Amino acid sequence: xxxxxxxxxxxxxxxxxxVFAALGELVTEKSGVLxxxxxxxxxxxxxxxxxxxxxxxxxxxxxxxxxxAGAALSLVFAVVTLSLLANQVATGLALSLFGVGLSAFVGLxxxxxxxxxxxxxxxxxxxxxxxxxxxxxxxxxxxxxSLALFVVVELFLHRTRAGLIxxxxxxxxxxxxxxxxxxxxxxxxxxxxxxxxxxxxxxxxAVAYTPLWVEGMxxxxxxxxxxxxxxxxxxxxxxxxxxxxxxxxxxAQFQAQAAGVEIPSQLLAMLPYLATIVVLAIISRDAALIRxxxxxxxxxxxxxxx
Amino acid sequence: MIRLEPRPEPSRTAAWLSPLLAxxxxxxxxxxxxxxxxxxxxxxxxxxxxxxxxSRYGVAELLLKATPLMLIATGLAIGYRANVWNIGAEGQLxxxxxxxxxxxxxxxxxxxxxVLPAMLVAGALAGLAWAGIPALLRTRFNANxxxxxxxLVYVASLLLSLLVHGPWRDPEGYNFPxxxxxxxxxxxxxxxxxxxxxxxxxxxxxxxxAAWVFVRASFVGYRMRVAGLAPAAANxxxxxxxxxxxxxxxxxxxxxxxxxxxxAAGPIGQLLPVMSPGYGFAAIIVAFVGRLHPxxxxxxxxxxxxxxxxxxxxxxxxxxPSAVTGLFQGTLLLFLLAADVLVNFRVRLGxxxxx
Numbered sequence: 001x002x003x004x005x006x007x008x009x010x011x012x013x014x015x016x017x018x019v020f021a022a023l024g025e026l027v028t029e030k031s032g033v034l035x036x037x038x039x040x041x042x043x044x045x046x047x048x049x050x051x052x053x054x055x056x057x058x059x060x061x062x063x064x065x066x067x068x069a070g071a072a073l074s075l076v077f078a079v080v081t082l083s084l085l086a087n088q089v090a091t092g093l094a095l096s097l098f099g100v101g102l103s104a105f106v107g108l109x110x111x112x113x114x115x116x117x118x119x120x121x122x123x124x125x126x127x128x129x130x131x132x133x134x135x136x137x138x139x140x141x142x143x144x145x146s147l148a149l150f151v152v153v154e155l156f157l158h159r160t161r162a163g164l165i166x167x168x169x170x171x172x173x174x175x176x177x178x179x180x181x182x183x184x185x186x187x188x189x190x191x192x193x194x195x196x197x198x199x200x201x202x203x204x205x206a207v208a209y210t211p212l213w214v215e216g217m218x219x220x221x222x223x224x225x226x227x228x229x230x231x232x233x234x235x236x237x238x239x240x241x242x243x244x245x246x247x248x249x250x251x252a253q254f255q256a257q258a259a260g261v262e263i264p265s266q267l268l269a270m271l272p273y274l275a276t277i278v279v280l281a282i283i284s285r286d287a288a289l290i291r292x293x294x295x296x297x298x299x300x301x302x303x304x305x306x
Numbered sequence: 307m308i309r310l311e312p313r314p315e316p317s318r319t320a321a322w323l324s325p326l327l328a329x330x331x332x333x334x335x336x337x338x339x340x341x342x343x344x345x346x347x348x349x350x351x352x353x354x355x356x357x358x359x360x361s362r363y364g365v366a367e368l369l370l371k372a373t374p375l376m377l378i379a380t381g382l383a384i385g386y387r388a389n390v391w392n393i394g395a396e397g398q399l400x401x402x403x404x405x406x407x408x409x410x411x412x413x414x415x416x417x418x419x420x421v422l423p424a425m426l427v428a429g430a431l432a433g434l435a436w437a438g439i440p441a442l443l444r445t446r447f448n449a450n451x452x453x454x455x456x457x458l459v460y461v462a463s464l465l466l467s468l469l470v471h472g473p474w475r476d477p478e479g480y481n482f483p484x485x486x487x488x489x490x491x492x493x494x495x496x497x498x499x500x501x502x503x504x505x506x507x508x509x510x511x512x513x514x515x516a517a518w519v520f521v522r523a524s525f526v527g528y529r530m531r532v533a534g535l536a537p538a539a540a541n542x543x544x545x546x547x548x549x550x551x552x553x554x555x556x557x558x559x560x561x562x563x564x565x566x567x568x569x570a571a572g573p574i575g576q577l578l579p580v581m582s583p584g585y586g587f588a589a590i591i592v593a594f595v596g597r598l599h600p601x602x603x604x605x606x607x608x609x610x611x612x613x614x615x616x617x618x619x620x621x622x623x624x625x626x627p628s629a630v631t632g633l634f635q636g637t638l639l640l641f642l643l644a645a646d647v648l649v650n651f652r653v654r655l656g657x658x659x660x661x
Contacts, residue, residue: 036452040636080640084647085310089391089452090594094639097587101632108627215629220460227453266468273457277439280454281447290448303312 007251012143013209015247017042017201017218019146021225022232022239023153024197029229030157031190032170032297036092037077038198039222040099045070045199046206047103050213051110059118059207063142063200066207070199071192073099078191082184085301096222104215117211118142142204149197154236166190170295173302183302198222220273227276231283233293242279249275310651317649324645325595325602329609331641332634339633345624353623358615366501370573371614374399374565374582376607377510378589380517381561383598385554387521388530389537392555394440394455395562396586397462398433402566404466405432407577410492410570411474411485421491426509426567433563434556436462441555445548451555459586467579474577485577494572506568511604513561518600530554562586583614584632591639610635 021038028035049066053059077095080086120140157163166186169176173183201221206213224246232238253268284290333351340350358364378395385392392398406429413421439458443449467483476486494504521527533540533550541547569581592610596602617631647653 076640080644084644085651086643086646091640091643093393093590094636094643097591097632098636098640101629101634101636104629105627105633108629220457223453223456227450227457230450230453264468264472266464266471270461270464273460277443277449277454277457281443281449284449285447287448303310 007255009139010251011244011248012139013247014250015244016140016143016146017205017209017221018225018228018243018246019150019240020201020204021198021222022228022243023146023149023236024194024201025225026229026232026234026236026239027153027157027166027197028190028194029234029298030170030295031166031187032173032295032300032302033081033187033191034088034092034299035074035077035095035191035194036089036226037073037095037099037222038194038225039218039220040096040102041070041073041195041198042099042202042205042218042222042225043103043216044073044099045202046217047107047110047202047213048199049203050113050115050206050211051106053115053117053207053211054110054113057116059116059211062207063118063203066199066203067196068199070202071196074191074195074198077195078188081301082187082191085303088299088301100216107213107215110213111215113213115207115211118208140204140208142200142208145200146204150236150240157236167295170297173297173300177302177304183304187302198225201225224272224276227280230290231279233283233289234295235293246272246275309654310647311654313650313652320648321597321646324648325597325606325642327645327648328595328638328641331645332638335637336634339630340626343626345626350620350624350626354616354620355612357623358612358619362498363501364615366498366503367615368608368611369507370501370503371611372604372607373506373510373572374569374585375589375592375610376514376604377565377568378558378562378586379592379596379603379607380510380514380600381558382589383593383596383600383603384517384521384527384530385558386534386593387598388534388550388554390551390554390558391452392437392440392455392558393452393590394437394457394459394586395558395589396582396584397455397459398436398559398562399566399569399582399586400459400462400466401436402429402433402563403570403577403581404462404469404566405429405563406567406570407474407485407488410488411577414489414492417489417491419491421489422494422571425492425571426564429567429570430560430564433566434560436563437555437559438552441552444551444555451551455555463580466577466581470577470579476576483579487576488571492571493575494568502573504568504572506572509564509568513564514600514604517557521600526553562589588614588635591635594639595642609638613638 021042025038045066048069049062052065053062077091081088081091118140120138122138165181169183169186177183202218205217228239228242231242249272252271253265256263256268337347340347359368382392382395406425409425409428436458440451440454443454444451470485471483474485476484494506497503497505529545530550533545566581570577588610592603592606596606613631613634617628620626620630621628
């Protein structure tokens, strides 16, 4: 098969968990809530998806379980920050630490379990077409789902009334409240959506990408997704492009090893993290750019009487 | 209806009560969890929280594990007070271990009395330098220090892995990824015979006390507190935000680096691919549960250390996975943040008054 096409297919596959998690976080942040618990929600989504797949032999049941688990964990975050008005930064950190602990705990008996994961589509007549066959018709079903999610998020935020209200809540919760929109309820919905997407990203890793369960298997992807939302200056299309760029960077280490390049694997494994730092610094350098694009109330609690 | 009414001023009583409330809620959750897992909850509680410290050796272990936690949390708390969010202490700890280990491996053999102090200084400086990266990125490029300091945790652990798999691997170590054992000159002296407790705890306590003086009695500490409490007022008063970022990050990094050096020169005594069971992250919880206050941090570090010991004990005596420790740690912080609502709000029952 065409090597370049194959590389593109691999890049899409590697970027997909970031697409799910970052698009979800984007919607959450657009409502003015900063949830730093993405890593924890992804891990819990991954472990639940894996366990349910192992028990039911149905990866799709696992995917649904992963989403539900991510949403359930984000509900904890929503209660503590939106109803109890706790600091969002601290609570998000707590959620990540909690998710790491919870997933390690419940996943322990499943560490060497083998499951039948979600396979890429295969319609021999179409996937064997030259050049584009595999790229268009032979991807994992969840990769198509992530692309659909991108379209939905883009249209929702910028082409629907509900999306406009969500953005209004993120820009000025006081104004939205004064007009009569239920700010807290809208933020709950946005946080739950973000949690379900993060869970889906984790589920993709555990039942489609690898498929297996390893403690801490997200390896910082939740944090990279958070950084991606900033790089993308809160724009869905840029999130998509950024996610695939990072997918490509994670592939570099396998490609270099396959090509027999004599570099210690650890140095190559550092690349995605170093790239995140460098890109974050470059984008953030323009403070005005961040200020103009970040939701104005991002990270601030809302209480009508304060 | 339950609703929240803002208090005119934060309640000091509630501020001290909420960690106790959170710890109590965590215990209740533990009881439920143990019952669900089919263990006798009281036997499990005893195995988790009492048995590990029922002996002299156990108490020494409690203090040994509390040492890095209180040290790191003290450093982090200084930054957190000024709204500087260093969450990469785990990486700074790793760099501290690398710095100290480098000195020990190069000069430990036949080295004099200066080797150990040099290791501790090298560890603190390595942690400080590692924390300096997010500080530079924040002050020069406006990059969020939460994300950059966390990314550097992964980089640090890969760097340590590279060293112990490569140049620093013990040639007589049967190809295990670990350095050779440090020489006696590179190890912290023991404090209590027949235990693993070393003088690290004394060093940590001295630093906690010094930090208290710094925060309470120094002008620099005062300015950092103002910046945390009222950023706009601090800005108006000409307090440099950049300076606070540098101070907060570097102090946190130096403390975490020193903690890493003392782990390498203390209970571990060599370099391994992983130098800490998540002390750098647990210390974030310690800092919050301890209310960013030195005395509170010391108490919270003992509680967190007990959770580590309890997890090990539960694994041996109840066949529960030791991962239960991480679960308890995360829960404790979530409960604390939830209970903190009482600090700034009164809970009112009944319908909202129509004004």
